[in-house]
Amino acid sequence: MEQSSGLLTICPPGMVHRSAVLAQRKGKGGIFKSHVRTRKGAVKLRPLDYAEKQGYIRGVVKEILHDPGRGAPVAKVQFLNAYRFKRDTELMLATE
Numbered sequence: 001m002e003q004s005s006g007l008l009t010i011c012p013p014g015m016v017h018r019s020a021v022l023a024q025r026k027g028k029g030g031i032f033k034s035h036v037r038t039r040k041g042a043v044k045l046r047p048l049d050y051a052e053k054q055g056y057i058r059g060v061v062k063e064i065l066h067d068p069g070r071g072a073p074v075a076k077v078q079f080l081n082a083y084r085f086k087r088d089t090e091l092m093l094a095t096e
Contacts, residue, residue, distance in 0.1 A: 034069060035068070035069065036069070038068050039067060039068065039069065040065050040067045040074055040091065041091050042091065043067070043070075043074055043091045043092060043093055044090065044091065044092070045090075045092065046079065046088075046090055049082050050082065051082050057079060057080075057082075058079075058080075059077040059078060059079045059090075060077065060078045061075050061076070061077050061094075062076045062077065062078050062089070063075070063076040064076075064094055065091075072093050072094060072095055073093075073094045074091055074092070074093060074094060075091070075092050075093070075094035076089060076090075076091055077089070077090050077091075077092055078090075
């Protein structure tokens with residue numbers, strides 16, 4: 001029980017008066033924000049094209065990277081482009 005300006009206010013049992021609720025504090029930022037400036041990039045699967053619809057496509061793993069804030073490592077995989085004379089580099093999750 002606490003007293004404020006002459007009126008008696010009753011708190012439910014187990015509730016403690018604080019300046020702000022934890023969920024309200026999370027909205028401000030600070031320690032609850034994720035640190036994304038050291039991330040390696042967006043991890044995606046290849047866009048589905050004709051070659052992959054018919055079977056599978058060969059790719060070469062060029063590098064295995066550690067991405068901070070992620071549990072699994074990231075693989076940098078190079079594929080031949082199906083429509084132009086060039087190579088496409090994709091970032092994929094390197095699971096077991």
